[in-house]
Amino acid sequence: xxxxxxxxxxxxxxxxxxxxxxxxxxxxxxxxxxxxxxxxxxxxxxxxxxxxxxxxxxxxxxxxxxxxxxxxxxxxxxxxxxxxxxxxxxxxxxxxxxxxxxxxxxxxxxxxxxxxxxxxxxxxxxxxxxxxxxxxxxxxxxxxxxxxxxxxxxxxxxxxxxxxxxxxxxxxxxxxxxxxxxxxxxxxxxxxxxxxxxxxxxxxxxxxxxxxxxxxxxxxxxxxxxxxxxxxxxxxxxxxxxxxxxxxxxxxxxxxxxxxxxxxxxxxxxxxxxxxxxxxxxxxxxxxxxx
Amino acid sequence: xxxxxxxxxxxxxxxxxxxxxxxxxxxxxxxxxxxxxxxxxxxxxxxxxxxxxxxxxxxxxxxxxxxxxxxxxxxxxxxxxxxxxxxxxxxxxxxxxxxxxxxxxxxxxxxxxxxxxxxxxxxxxxxxxxxxxxxxxxxxxxxxxxxxxxxxxxxxxxxxxxxxxxxxxxxxxxxxxxxxxxxxxxxxxxxxxxxxxxxxxxxxxxxxxxxxxxxxxxxxxxxxxxxxxxxxxxxxxxxxxxxxxxxxxxxxxxxxxxxxxxxxxxxxxxxxxxxxxxxxxxxxxxxxxxxxxxxxxxxxxxxxxxxxxxxxxxxxxxxxxxxxxxxxxxxxxxxxxxxxxxxxxxxxxxxxxxxxxxxxxxxxxxxxxxxxxxxxxxxxxxxxxxxxxxxxxxxxxxxxxxxxxxxxxxxx
Numbered sequence: 001x002x003x004x005x006x007x008x009x010x011x012x013x014x015x016x017x018x019x020x021x022x023x024x025x026x027x028x029x030x031x032x033x034x035x036x037x038x039x040x041x042x043x044x045x046x047x048x049x050x051x052x053x054x055x056x057x058x059x060x061x062x063x064x065x066x067x068x069x070x071x072x073x074x075x076x077x078x079x080x081x082x083x084x085x086x087x088x089x090x091x092x093x094x095x096x097x098x099x100x101x102x103x104x105x106x107x108x109x110x111x112x113x114x115x116x117x118x119x120x121x122x123x124x125x126x127x128x129x130x131x132x133x134x135x136x137x138x139x140x141x142x143x144x145x146x147x148x149x150x151x152x153x154x155x156x157x158x159x160x161x162x163x164x165x166x167x168x169x170x171x172x173x174x175x176x177x178x179x180x181x182x183x184x185x186x187x188x189x190x191x192x193x194x195x196x197x198x199x200x201x202x203x204x205x206x207x208x209x210x211x212x213x214x215x216x217x218x219x220x221x222x223x224x225x226x227x228x229x230x231x232x233x234x235x236x237x238x239x240x241x242x243x244x245x246x247x248x249x250x251x252x253x254x255x256x257x258x259x260x261x262x263x264x265x266x267x268x269x270x271x272x273x274x275x276x277x278x279x280x281x282x283x284x285x286x287x288x289x290x291x
Numbered sequence: 292x293x294x295x296x297x298x299x300x301x302x303x304x305x306x307x308x309x310x311x312x313x314x315x316x317x318x319x320x321x322x323x324x325x326x327x328x329x330x331x332x333x334x335x336x337x338x339x340x341x342x343x344x345x346x347x348x349x350x351x352x353x354x355x356x357x358x359x360x361x362x363x364x365x366x367x368x369x370x371x372x373x374x375x376x377x378x379x380x381x382x383x384x385x386x387x388x389x390x391x392x393x394x395x396x397x398x399x400x401x402x403x404x405x406x407x408x409x410x411x412x413x414x415x416x417x418x419x420x421x422x423x424x425x426x427x428x429x430x431x432x433x434x435x436x437x438x439x440x441x442x443x444x445x446x447x448x449x450x451x452x453x454x455x456x457x458x459x460x461x462x463x464x465x466x467x468x469x470x471x472x473x474x475x476x477x478x479x480x481x482x483x484x485x486x487x488x489x490x491x492x493x494x495x496x497x498x499x500x501x502x503x504x505x506x507x508x509x510x511x512x513x514x515x516x517x518x519x520x521x522x523x524x525x526x527x528x529x530x531x532x533x534x535x536x537x538x539x540x541x542x543x544x545x546x547x548x549x550x551x552x553x554x555x556x557x558x559x560x561x562x563x564x565x566x567x568x569x570x571x572x573x574x575x576x577x578x579x580x581x582x583x584x585x586x587x588x589x590x591x592x593x594x595x596x597x598x599x600x601x602x603x604x605x606x607x608x609x610x611x612x613x614x615x616x617x618x619x620x621x622x623x624x625x626x627x628x629x630x631x632x633x634x635x636x637x638x639x640x641x642x643x644x645x646x647x648x649x650x651x652x653x654x655x656x657x658x659x660x661x662x663x664x665x666x667x668x669x670x671x672x673x674x675x676x677x678x679x680x681x682x683x684x685x686x687x688x689x690x691x692x693x694x695x696x697x698x699x700x701x702x703x
Contacts, residue, residue: 181377183375183377184380186371189364190439191394191438191439191442192365192391193365201390205382206381
């Protein structure tokens with residue numbers, strides 16, 4: 001028996017090895033490097049100087065940053081909130097329609113991925129452009145004045161971010177809604193709950209795993225947004241991603257860019273830890289709570 | 292006084308399927324009323340219309356004199372126990388039971404009091420903080436009952452509440468349900484395909500088929516006096532004979548002139564294929580020449596080796612024993628008489644050591660009184676299928692739901 005167990009452990013190791021190597025080489029080591037570079041001085045030619053310094057950490061206290069960090073967080077939070085707000089009724093509907101129609105609707109949700117992300121963002125730029133179709137249409141409808149700018153502001157960034165991230169919210173929430181037992185809604189109504197009450201106190205808790213996944217799937221990529229604010233945003237809607245790019249390509253200050261990146265990595269850890277703590281709480285034996 | 296709960300000419304169609312076909316029935320306050328029928332007979336549709344999850348195409352539903360047809364489910368004073376219990380998985384048992392009271396915005400003190408009273412009723416005080424997936428099926432059932440009863444509904448609707456439980460548990464829950472009905476004193480509307488459950492619990496039963504009420508009555512009425520061949524086959528076990536009504540039985544022939552010429556119209560002769568003519572009580576005054584089913588319950592038949600004494604209105608047939616099953620308290624026999632395979636149940640009373648039991652292959656006499664048979668009109672061709680079913684396919688013991696598939700077959 002022990003003779004058989006050994007080769008089994010060995011093959012198991014062999015099978016899991018590639019993913020460990022992959023993770024180690026392409027994720028763990030680069031992350032450690034990024035954190036390490038933060039503590040190196042920059043050299044005037046855009047490279048990394050010798051020795052160790054806390055200089056970069058101090059510059060992170062630059063009064064410019066809190067505004068950008070704050071904007072990054074609230075833009076991402078707003079994107080996540082609005083995506084979930086839009087995706088939840090959509091998923092509810094998706095899980096209730098006939099399987100045929102559902103197939104087509106799901107196809108429509110995934111359809112945007114057939115076009116390159118960059119092309120889609122540029123398409124938005126065309127749409128929102130001062131001479132673009134959308135602008136003309138809205139002016140013609142007297143909904144906006146001719147000198148309102150649709151492009152290069154936080155609104156445009158938010159719009160395109162929601163557009164981009166929405167499928168990532170719909171899919172996990174739909175997956176949860178599809179597994180939801182809708183007889184529970186009937187049970188809630190039977191016990192006197194109106195439709196809204198049944199939705200809030202039975203449906204939402206029922207799909208909470210999907211909601212948490214959607215939160216992570218939208219919030220974390222949003223924090224690292226770079227292309228969208230770069231293309232449709234302006235100087236007033238810069239996010240951390242843009243600052244990192246600027247430090248890398250314009251200022252050629254790698255330690256500085258690494259410092260910002262490290263900060264972002266830590267910032268991403270916060271919601272992840274929070275969500276996994278929430279999940280653990282859900283699976284733990286219930287504690288005694290009052291009325 | 293008007294009835295407590297009334298369905299007035301309620302119809303509901305799903306496409307071409309008539310789930311409810313002009314159903315009218317009324318339920319008394321405090322009654323344990325069952326809707327019994329095979330799956331697809333429309334019993335669940337009636338319940339869902341009462342709960343408010345479906346609305347009838349036509350007709351009204353009245354509860355305590357109030358028309359509730361157009362009232363949404365959350366405003367109806369009825370509560371349902373769902374087949375799968377539908378307990379909220381994210382809430383503790385305590386919170387599940389409190390759900391309705393919280394929605395109704397009862398005071399915290401009131402909620403605590405009533406929930407704890409319910410937990411005591413179902414004897415689950417010590418498990419109040421468990422989640423539904425941490426308890427057994429029977430416990431879920433009890434929590435579902437508590438969650439519904441705590442709202443003090445006018446009517447408690449039970450949708451096949453025992454279907455998901457195993458036999459042992461089902462029998463225990465039957466007794467518990469009966470107890471709870473006695474204690475709560477509210478009207479129960481029970482939907483089931485299991486005649487055993489319906490018979491043992493109900494004050495009255497409505498047997499349903501294809502969206503219509505086939506017969507409504509007490510369990511005894513339905514068992515002892517089925518109105519149609521479907522009811523006779525669905526409730527309990529029965530033997531069917533396919534026959535034609537002949538002339539009424541001439542009493543003179545039997546009483547040999549003791550009385551003046553009396554033709555007793557209550558008994559008719561039946562001509563049945565290659566069997567000797569049989570006699571049957573004809574309370575419905577079915578006319579001569581009509582095709583009917585004669586239904587005789589297995590326990591009404593006597594079986595003996597010796598030819599029984601000839602008496603008025605007693606039918607006798609001679610056949611061969613094909614099967615014998617000894618069941619302790621009773622023995623089941625199957626006797627071949629012509630093209631019929633007749634099922635007989637004999638209840639054992641006294642055991643004689645020297646008794647020679649009737650065995651396979653023996654020639655026997657079967658007899659029964661004409662009063663114990665029913666002439667049931669053949670009102671549709673579907674009933675022909677009932678005849679082709681071997682008697683044993685139509686319900687072995689009262690607890691098993693065996694008749695359901697048989698009856699479904701009969702409808703197709």
